[in-house]
Amino acid sequence: MTWPLWALCALTSVASATSPLQNVQPYAVTGDAIEKSLTGQAGDAKRGAELIQQRHKSLCVLCHSGPFPDPHLQGTLAPDLTGIGERLSAGQLRLRIVDTKRLNPASIMPTYYGVIANDKDTRVADGWRNKPVLTAEEIEDLVAYLQTLRR
Numbered sequence: 001m002t003w004p005l006w007a008l009c010a011l012t013s014v015a016s017a018t019s020p021l022q023n024v025q026p027y028a029v030t031g032d033a034i035e036k037s038l039t040g041q042a043g044d045a046k047r048g049a050e051l052i053q054q055r056h057k058s059l060c061v062l063c064h065s066g067p068f069p070d071p072h073l074q075g076t077l078a079p080d081l082t083g084i085g086e087r088l089s090a091g092q093l094r095l096r097i098v099d100t101k102r103l104n105p106a107s108i109m110p111t112y113y114g115v116i117a118n119d120k121d122t123r124v125a126d127g128w129r130n131k132p133v134l135t136a137e138e139i140e141d142l143v144a145y146l147q148t149l150r151r
């Protein structure tokens, strides 16, 4: 059966009206950084410190180690984040959390501010589909916290 054009148009407009991309606001990349806060405000370092340890939400310590509690629960797949606030600026940290694949398409680090499509090729667990992994506020909290990490 072939669909009439009007039917396709109707379907497309329904899809875009409920698009998960609504949860991701545009941002500008300059060099290897996103200079502007995603929320227009500074994040809360204390909330960021809590979030980075939440293995079931931020996932960071599945791969990274750093000066966080419970070292035996931290990962070894990724660079240690000790002193990262001295090596990377806020803008550089932001881009790495938002979408590190822009710098290294082969990176295993998830894109945190992007939407994982819900299709047959991506077997992502239901709770993670069709929305960014973290909100803009949560990313700003992490950026604020990581900036405090000095050796």
Ligand code: HEC
Binding pocket: 052, 058, 059, 060, 061, 062, 063, 064, 077, 078, 079, 084, 093, 096, 097, 100, 104, 106, 107, 108, 109, 110, 112, 142, 146
């Ligand atoms: C699945 C593993 C994985 C997860 C989960 C992950 N990362 Fe990463 N991350 C990496 C790897 C691997 C790198 C090294 C760079 C690359 O792959 O291009 C990296 C790089 C980084 C860097 C740059 C480090 C440097 O020395 O330059 C920062 C900052 C960072 N991650 C922060 C985070 C934060 C914050 C989270 C949680 C919100 C997180 N990562 C979650 C794997 C991960």
